[in-house]
Amino acid sequence: MKVINLHNDEKEWIALALENNRHAQHQLYTKFAPKMLGVCRQYCKDIHQAEDVMITAFMKVFANLKHFQHKGSFEGWIRRIMVNECISFLRVQKKVRFMDDETFFEETHNQIESQLTLDEIQFLIDQLPDGYKMVFNLYCIEGFKHHEIAELLNISEGTSKSQLSHARKMLQQQLNLQKKYTNGTE
Amino acid sequence: MAPNNWEEQIKQGLQGREIQPSAQAWDRLDAMLTVAEEKKTKRPFGVYFRYMAVAASVLVLLSLGFYFTSNLSEPEANTPTEVTQKEGSEPQRQPEGTTVNALPIGTPAQTQAVAVQPVATKRPANHEKSAAVSPKKRIINQKIIPTTESYTATAVPVPQTGVQNQPVNPQNTTGVIPKTAVAVVQPQLAKTNIKVDASSLLNQVDGELNQSFRERMFDRLNRNYQSAKSALATRNQE
Numbered sequence: 001m002k003v004i005n006l007h008n009d010e011k012e013w014i015a016l017a018l019e020n021n022r023h024a025q026h027q028l029y030t031k032f033a034p035k036m037l038g039v040c041r042q043y044c045k046d047i048h049q050a051e052d053v054m055i056t057a058f059m060k061v062f063a064n065l066k067h068f069q070h071k072g073s074f075e076g077w078i079r080r081i082m083v084n085e086c087i088s089f090l091r092v093q094k095k096v097r098f099m100d101d102e103t104f105f106e107e108t109h110n111q112i113e114s115q116l117t118l119d120e121i122q123f124l125i126d127q128l129p130d131g132y133k134m135v136f137n138l139y140c141i142e143g144f145k146h147h148e149i150a151e152l153l154n155i156s157e158g159t160s161k162s163q164l165s166h167a168r169k170m171l172q173q174q175l176n177l178q179k180k181y182t183n184g185t186e
Numbered sequence: 187m188a189p190n191n192w193e194e195q196i197k198q199g200l201q202g203r204e205i206q207p208s209a210q211a212w213d214r215l216d217a218m219l220t221v222a223e224e225k226k227t228k229r230p231f232g233v234y235f236r237y238m239a240v241a242a243s244v245l246v247l248l249s250l251g252f253y254f255t256s257n258l259s260e261p262e263a264n265t266p267t268e269v270t271q272k273e274g275s276e277p278q279r280q281p282e283g284t285t286v287n288a289l290p291i292g293t294p295a296q297t298q299a300v301a302v303q304p305v306a307t308k309r310p311a312n313h314e315k316s317a318a319v320s321p322k323k324r325i326i327n328q329k330i331i332p333t334t335e336s337y338t339a340t341a342v343p344v345p346q347t348g349v350q351n352q353p354v355n356p357q358n359t360t361g362v363i364p365k366t367a368v369a370v371v372q373p374q375l376a377k378t379n380i381k382v383d384a385s386s387l388l389n390q391v392d393g394e395l396n397q398s399f400r401e402r403m404f405d406r407l408n409r410n411y412q413s414a415k416s417a418l419a420t421r422n423q424e
Binding site: 020025026029030033034035037038041042047050051054055058059063064073089091115116117118121124126137139168175 | 192193196197199200201203204212215216218219222239383396417
């Protein structure tokens with residue numbers, strides 16, 4: 001019952017935000033901003049840049065609210081806008097350059113015994129080059145397929161697979177290095 | 187083989203992650219939304235104003251074009267009538283004038299002789315100079331072919347009777363004073379042999395007038411356009 005009430009609240013806020021009601025817009029922002037800043041932070045190394053991207057994306061959310069048809073979840077719709085905004089931001093910054101590289105590495109299946117903290121995860125992600133990071137985030141976290149990533153980033157499907165392979169290998173190396181440090185072997 | 191558990195850990199860790207934005211973030215977003223709303227409200231009027239400006243400029247251009255074309259066509263249509271009114275001395279166009287038609291036109295010498303004599307007989311009572319004038323006219327009549335100087339010489343005494351300033355307009359002279367009418371006819375008839383292309387002169391004068399008017403209008407149009415342009419630029423800057 002509580003969930004239904006919340007959902008109804010969200011619908012009401014969306015309806016009011018469509019009429020440029022600032023209170024409703026603030027309510028929606030307060031509800032989704034922390035999660036969306038987390039999404040933007042996955043793509044941007046700097047938290048201030050991530051916040052800038054999030055604000056720009058929220059502007060687009062409110063500007064295109066009339067196009068939301070209540071078919072899927074509102075959060076998913078906002079998340080997609082955030083991801084697109086991050087990609088276009090990195091493109092504008094010219095930080096991403098995809099080479100037509102289709103070399104793949106053999107996947108190694110390593111297990112780590114300790115639980116990774118959020119800071120450790122973010123550190124690992126930040127070490128990746130922007131191209132690898134983008135493909136890894138889109139594939140592993142957002143759940144995109146390779147052909148979707150290829151379409152979104154305007155690259156070939158092979159390049160997308162290759163980028164993911166490189167990202168995985170790099171992350172694996174980082175984890176192995178971290179394991180050595182924690183075990184005191186290096 | 188089991189999949190990488192670290193990949194799952196990263197996925198779970200990042201998917202539900204929340205980072206609290208700074209307090210200024212909403213203020214910035216609020217300001218941006220306000221600006222966007224203001225732009226939205228201003229936009230319809232801006233578009234309407236632009237269309238109005240375009241329509242007004244087109245109307246102004248059309249009206250100016252119409253004005254210019256009408257001005258250019260007028261002189262061509264009016265030349266013959268102006269010539270008959272002002273340049274009554276041409277023998278071919280004289281019949282169109284009222285005064286000239288009223289008088290019996292025979293040979294120039296005869297009409298001049300008839301016309302001058304009454305003036306000479308009537309004026310001595312009023313003016314002393316009339317005696318001096320009539321001989322001149324007689325001399326002119328004898329010569330038959332008057333020059334432009336003789337035309338001016340004959341025109342000088344006539345004004346003394348009050349027609350000096352209106353020697354060209356024959357209607358007034360005939361309507362008010364018959365004597366002056368006669369005096370006017372004399373130079374006109376005397377000028378019959380002067381070959382002056384009146385139409386070309388008028389066309390030339392009209393052309394000059396039109397040219398100067400056109401230049402003035404273009405200057406004014408240019409000034410107005412510059413002022414409108416600067417006003418529009420300042421409005422856009424605001």
